[in-house]
Amino acid sequence: MPPKRGKSKKDIESGEDSDEYRKKRDRNNLAVKRSRVKSKQKTQETMSRVNQLRQENSVLEEKVKSLTQELGFLKELFLAHASNNGNQGKFEGVDLEKLLNDSTESNNENL
Amino acid sequence: MPPKRGKSKKDIESGEDSDEYRKKRDRNNLAVKRSRVKSKQKTQETMSRVNQLRQENSVLEEKVKSLTQELGFLKELFLAHASNNGNQGKFEGVDLEKLLNDSTESNNENL
DNA sequence: CTGGATTGCGCAATCA
DNA sequence: ATGATTGCGCAATCCA
Numbered sequence: 001m002p003p004k005r006g007k008s009k010k011d012i013e014s015g016e017d018s019d020e021y022r023k024k025r026d027r028n029n030l031a032v033k034r035s036r037v038k039s040k041q042k043t044q045e046t047m048s049r050v051n052q053l054r055q056e057n058s059v060l061e062e063k064v065k066s067l068t069q070e071l072g073f074l075k076e077l078f079l080a081h082a083s084n085n086g087n088q089g090k091f092e093g094v095d096l097e098k099l100l101n102d103s104t105e106s107n108n109e110n111l
Numbered sequence: 112m113p114p115k116r117g118k119s120k121k122d123i124e125s126g127e128d129s130d131e132y133r134k135k136r137d138r139n140n141l142a143v144k145r146s147r148v149k150s151k152q153k154t155q156e157t158m159s160r161v162n163q164l165r166q167e168n169s170v171l172e173e174k175v176k177s178l179t180q181e182l183g184f185l186k187e188l189f190l191a192h193a194s195n196n197g198n199q200g201k202f203e204g205v206d207l208e209k210l211l212n213d214s215t216e217s218n219n220e221n222l
Numbered sequence: 223c224t225g226g227a228t229t230g231c232g233c234a235a236t237c238a
Numbered sequence: 239a240t241g242a243t244t245g246c247g248c249a250a251t252c253c254a
């Protein structure tokens with residue numbers, strides 16, 4: 001009682017000398033082609049993404065650099081002012097020394 | 112005057128039923144395998160690179176954010192001080208208004 | 223079960 | 239001649 005199918009013996013797979021088989025192969029070959037094209041596209045996009053990120057990155061680095069520089073300058077200015085006036089680093093009632101360090105340390109440690 | 116070679120007819124290529132041919136195929140198959148492994152590795156590395164850059168990027172963004180914030184705060188402090196003393200924005204002999212804008216504009220325009 | 227999508231694999235052409 | 243790459247088809251397998 002071999003299972004009776006619509007086809008002859010071993011389905012379309014493996015054997016089936018012609019039409020159905022060929023048809024199936026052809027379709028698969030197309031699928032393979034599509035799949036590979038897609039794959040290559042993705043690879044390309046990934047590489048582009050890398051360059052894009054590199055760009056953004058260097059822009060940000062410069063930004064950080066100039067902001068840090070700026071901040072450093074202001075800090076010195078502050079300290080100079082403070083010592084000139086002997087008001088213990090207080091300016092407008094704020095403890096600048098502490099403030100400046102707070103948001104400078106955490107930013108410089110990664111450079 | 113058929114060209115005389117060391118082999119029979121069509122070289123080792125295409126035909127040559129055995130040894131030389133098979134040997135060549137086998138070597139190529141290995142080469143293909145090597146090549147494909149290498150290729151996949153490179154793809155993987157590229158993807159890792161993307162994530163790595165994403166990381167660096169967000170770190171930098173935060174850095175810029177906090178530095179900018181800091182700078183904004185100091186700027187206000189400065190301006191307040193200047194107006195309180197009615198010295199035309201001069202502080203320690205420096206024109207802060209101008210200074211602060213110079214290296215702040217170029218840094219905020221991309222946010 | 224049906225059928226496209228992926229993937230490993232080998233062949234041959236071509237590059238270096 | 240030789241290894242590296244690349245397009246291509248086959249078949250197994252995945253996945254929906």
